[in-house]
Amino acid sequence: METLESLRTLYDQPFLSLLTRARSVHVAHHPESEIQRCELVNIKGGGCPEDCRYCAQSARHTTALAPHKLLDAPSLLRAAEEARAHGATRLCLGAAWRGLKEGDGRLEEVCRLVEAIRGEGLEICVTLGLLGPAAARRLREAGVTIYNHNLNSGPSFYGKVATTHTFADRLSTLRAAREAGLRLCSGGILGMGESVDDRLEMLQALLELDPAPESVPLNLLVPIPGTPLASQPPVNPFDLIRLISVTRVVLPRSRIRLAAGRRSLSLEAQALCFLAGANSLFIGERLLTTPNASFDADRALFETLGIEPSAPESCAPFRR
Ligand code: SF4
Secondary structure (H helix, E strand, O other): OOOHHHHHHHHOOOHHHHHHHHHHHHHHHOOOOEEEEEEEEEEEEOOEOOOOOOOOOEOOOOOOOOOEOOOOHHHHHHHHHHHHHHOOOEEEEEEOOOEEOOOOHHHHHHHHHHHHHOOOOOEEEEEOOEEOHHHHHHHHHHOOOEEEOOOEOOOOOHHHOOOOOOHHHHHHHHHHHHHOOOEEEOOEEEOOOOOHHHHHHHHHHHHHOOOOOOEEEEEEOOOOOOOOOOOOOOOOHHHHHHHHHHHHHHOOOOEEEEOOOHHHOOHHHHHHHHHHOOOEEEOOOEOOOOEOOOHHHHHHHHHHHOOEEOOOOOOOOOOO
């Protein structure tokens, strides 16, 4: 098992040595030029009682985001068809609330939405906050195959990310999802004021999950006016590329996803992220609350780099 020290030694290698090592691990486990494409749909926006300091959807922050109620099935079906037409193989449904428990009417409403799109040929991932074991089983039964719940940062820094729930709450949600037979998608956000060690602590916590997450989204903070992190300075792209490289070395088979904040990266920086081991991204001009790269920009980038889209994955349990 990796220690914080061993992860830090890996992270602090000369940049080109680290990149070379990550690349060799990547090509041993994944097709060289294949990138998974996912699309996000915000099925219920804003008005969340939690206080995540980065998030525009918290009711505790005053932002320009207009809250909206749970989407209806025909609207979601249209969004799923559009995502497939854009080339996405995975659809991720996100709802802004604390979480779901068995017996909560919203759980059945979400299950009905999932059932409405389960024949569309897309992998269905949901991100619905804190979850207990029975709710996780119900989602699996409805057709969900992946649960997204980001650890966001390491345990030492988590108290500065949110105070209405704990790092341990996050881990217990991931365990509930895993025990229900859902694959895990969990990663973090860079740029909230955390240190490199905090980021590596998060990675260490992901490594301790067994099996490890099949996807690790790495987000760059998009500072949103009205949130407590609105004035955070941008992350140096080399810090992201180093973290992707270390993640690739220690989680050789997981998907590493470029998520929020990709638009702030130059095309050259994105190419280096792919070289370091990123092999998944969100397409679509909008993520849950922030703008994303345009379809045209992505099309041009994929052509320049000779990137091939990946096929939908099997839903078998993931093994590291
Ligand atoms: S990140 Fe999720 S739980 Fe936290 S405030 Fe935003 S919507 Fe709520």
